Amino acid sequence: MSASTAKTIDGLPAEVRAKTALALDVDDLVEALRLARQLSPWFGVAKVGLELYTAAGPDAVGALMDNGFDVFLDLKLHDIPTTVARAARVGGALGATYLTLHAHGGADMLRAGVDGLLEGASNADLPVPMAVAITVLTSDADAPAHIMPNRLRLAVEAGCGGIVCSGATLREARELSPRTVRVVPGIRHAGGEQHDQPHPITPAAAFEEGADLLVIGRAVTQADDPAAAAASLFAELV
Numbered sequence: 718m719s720a721s722t723a724k725t726i727d728g729l730p731a732e733v734r735a736k737t738a739l740a741l742d743v744d745d746l747v748e749a750l751r752l753a754r755q756l757s758p759w760f761g762v763a764k765v766g767l768e769l770y771t772a773a774g775p776d777a778v779g780a781l782m783d784n785g786f787d788v789f790l791d792l793k794l795h796d797i798p799t800t801v802a803r804a805a806r807v808g809g810a811l812g813a814t815y816l817t818l819h820a821h822g823g824a825d826m827l828r829a830g831v832d833g834l835l836e837g838a839s840n841a842d843l844p845v846p847m848a849v850a851i852t853v854l855t856s857d858a859d860a861p862a863h864i865m866p867n868r869l870r871l872a873v874e875a876g877c878g879g880i881v882c883s884g885a886t887l888r889e890a891r892e893l894s895p896r897t898v899r900v901v902p903g904i905r906h907a908g909g910e911q912h913d914q915p916h917p918i919t920p921a922a923a924f925e926e927g928a929d930l931l932v933i934g935r936a937v938t939q940a941d942d943p944a945a946a947a948a949s950l951f952a953e954l955v
């Protein structure tokens with residue numbers, strides 16, 4: 718479907734919209750909120766990464782929650798367990814629904830992050846959030862095949878509810894741990910611009926292969942018309 722035809726589609730059904738995260742990879746909160754509001758019919762989750770968090774900090778989380786989004790705080794925490802626990806506690810208290818931790822940090826660090834996150838949310842009387850472990854960075858092209866399953870196991874044992882994995886390892890992750898939430902970046906239109914993403918996959922294919930939450934950035938945020946790009950990206954799902 719062309720972008721101009723797709724403009725007539727109003728948005729995703731609520732149950733699908735809860736499974737799409739908009740990657741707000743910008744360094745300005747005003748710009749992030751403009752994009753988030755414009756694309757809210759398509760995205761129920763807003764991802765705040767290092768760039769936006771470094772620029773705007775906790776205000777970014779609060780503003781996106783005020784606009785009705787669940788917040789995916791993608792800080793990829795990786796430090797000594799005590800520090801990770803304390804940072805994760807802040808993330809939990811801010812109201813993040815998801816917080817990422819680096820599985821490379823090991824079992825003790827992951828456990829500390831999970832405990833901190835849950836404690837922060839509980840102290841603030843907020844719903845139970847989910848710690849999401851990064852298995853392998855897509856930039857790490859030389860990572861051997863056993864790394865993802867090893868880190869998945871580590872993450873599950875440490876109490877993480879989810880992992881980030883590529884479209885290429887979705888099936889394997891689902892087989893190894895069916896109940897672990899699988900978060901998948903690299904979502905693109907079929908045949909669309911790949912950018913630096915080595916494992917592009919369409920939304921429909923990702924869900925088919927077992928994705929639970931799609932992370933989507935440049936395919937919509939860098940389009941001339943982001944709303945039309947979102948409509949055409951999701952056309953198969955509405």
Ligand code: C5P
Nearest residue numbers: 740855902903913914932933934935936
């Ligand atoms: O590529 P796109 O803009 O859709 O990226 C969305 C998110 O996917 C980024 O915020 C980043 O967390 C992740 N990403 C990745 N590997 C890449 C590029 C982006 O995991 N090569």
